[in-house]
Amino acid sequence: MKIEAKDRLVEYGIKPSLHRIAIMDYLIKNHVHPAADTIFSSLYPSIPTLSKTTVYNTLKLFEEQGAVAAIVIDEKNVRYDADLSPHAHFRCKKCGAIHDLKLENFEAMKVVNAGNLQITECQVYFGGYCGNCSILTDYSVN
Ligand SMILES: [Zn+2]
Numbered sequence: 067m068k069i070e071a072k073d074r075l076v077e078y079g080i081k082p083s084l085h086r087i088a089i090m091d092y093l094i095k096n097h098v099h100p101a102a103d104t105i106f107s108s109l110y111p112s113i114p115t116l117s118k119t120t121v122y123n124t125l126k127l128f129e130e131q132g133a134v135a136a137i138v139i140d141e142k143n144v145r146y147d148a149d150l151s152p153h154a155h156f157r158c159k160k161c162g163a164i165h166d167l168k169l170e171n172f173e174a175m176k177v178v179n180a181g182n183l184q185i186t187e188c189q190v191y192f193g194g195y196c197g198n199c200s201i202l203t204d205y206s207v208n
């Protein structure tokens with residue numbers, strides 16, 4: 067049932083403990099780019115042995131090992147993404163929801179004059195209003 071999560075941990079050199087598998091499983095199944103607090107509140111009822119510190123430390127470990135991507139688009143909370151394929155993010159300025167955006171030719175994007183900088187990651191963000199919060203939608207309803 068949680069084989070995918072366990073495999074991901076092993077693949078990235080992380081010892082698959084029960085808590086770690088549960089957190090990775092949550093990230094894979096809930097592709098809403100959750101913050102640590104969201105993950106904790108969702109898992110705690112079924113895993114009472116889980117602590118907030120464990121969730122924070124586990125996410126940090128996942129990130130360090132490259133098993134998940136940390137998204138720092140939200141100024142208050144780091145959000146986490148189990149989808150490691152190249153994609154951009156869109157954050158709603160009103161409700162804070164983060165959506166995936168596929169970019170055409172994302173892989174072909176070229177940096178001009180990187181010099182001796184060794185680039186290891188690239189994060190692309192867009193901001194605006196989601197379908198639920200769109201100002202335009204409000205006008206059409208009223
Ligand atoms: Zn929204």
Ligand SMILES: [Zn+2]
Pocket residue numbers: 099147149153154155165166
């Ligand atoms: Zn994403």
